[in-house]
Amino acid sequence: MAADPKAPSILGFPHCPEWGAAAHRKALAGHLRRCRDHAGIAPRQAGRFIHVSEATVSRMENGQAALKPADVERLLDAYAVRDPQERARITDLVQEAAKPEVWQPYANAAPLTLRPLLAMEPAARRIISYEPQLVPGWLQTEEYAEIVIRAVHPTRPAREIAERVALRTQRIEMLRRAASPPVLLAVMDSEVFRRQVGTPGVMYRQIRHLLALLEELRYQLYLQIAPLTVGAAGAIGHPVVHLRFFTPQYLPDMVYLEQYEGAVYREKPSESERYQAILNNLCGVATPAAQTSALLEDALAAWR
Structure with missing residues (x-):
């Protein structure tokens, strides 16, 4: 037949x-x-x-x-x-x-609300992220991540904090893989580099880490800085992650909206397209990625 x-x-x-x-x-x-x-x-x-x-x-x-x-x-x-x-x-x-999810080795430390993002981001072709307060999780150093996580979970035991740090910092490895790595376009508010997390040394080493990543992952990582002059375009107020996959006919776009006590996911085309437009607008008014290294060098000087 x-x-x-x-x-x-x-x-x-x-x-x-x-x-x-x-x-x-x-x-x-x-x-x-x-x-x-x-x-x-x-x-x-x-x-x-x-x-x-x-x-x-x-x-x-x-x-x-x-x-x-x-x-x-x-x-x-x-x-x-x-x-x-x-x-x-x-x-x-x-x-x-049927295989284990990527977050399962860190199951005790992986928040329930974050697991869908952790599970799907390895399949992304392109990730756009906006972070108004902190360095995005993929790009944090261990010491920066530990301070941030401990600030949010001050009563958690040291072992759990260490597991959360390990989970966060290993996410960058998907950009290093040989087969079909995602491209990450991360937009950060300029105030991120003025907000002291830990000691000045922590900030200095974090910015040096960003510079090293831009050099190492020059075809997989693009970083833009949104100055205060972007105005309303940068007034989103919370982290946003937009995932687009290699096979959109099988995997529709996913949007992750982080909140202090949880997260919201959007997958309807009308909703994901709206956030795509918001992020595109922000990328259009932020400082071009080609200028980011120079801006980071300036920020580095302020923390010497």
Whole structure:
């Protein structure tokens, strides 16, 4: 029997272990939903095929529930997905989705509200970040990160603080990987370099660290400084992270909005596009990335 040319395909989503388990699970979950829709099968009926509730099917299709290989095979049979290439790719994705998340080695220190961002950022093609108060987490030194984390969690034990520092500082490694590393465009408010975190020595070493990273990661890291003259464009008031993925047809843009006691995520196209426009406007009025090293050298002199 000839393949249905209108049937959904997952072949455009590659098997890339470096992207992490969450990206594979999320892409596969959306694909299963499209396959079910194409087959004209209701969620409740799909649940009967694998002996689960309609709510469980919904969680599976949103990437919020584990995808058991046997259940996926039965659903593919029910949805008449017979193409060997499609099923082979799905098998690969199911296996990848079952692996530990990137934050799991630091599970005791990874805040619940941050885990979705940590899980998905390795799969990003481009990350835009705005930080109005501090050096972005990816770019912090260990001593700077420890002071910031301890200020927010003054009663936490030293071991947990150390784990949180390790989790934060290892995130830069995704920019160093050989296979499809993300590009990070980080925008910081100019006041970040005037706000003393720790001693003057801590600030001096943090700024030297930024200069070293710009030299090392010159094709993966772009840093812009937003002076006070940007006015309302920089008055966002809280950190914002916008993720765009290599395969937008399978993984829609994600926006992370940090709050003092938590975070909010936005994935609807209308919402992610709005924040993309806000960040684009900010990048347009901030000092160009080509001038950042000179600005950092000036900031460094102030902390000698």
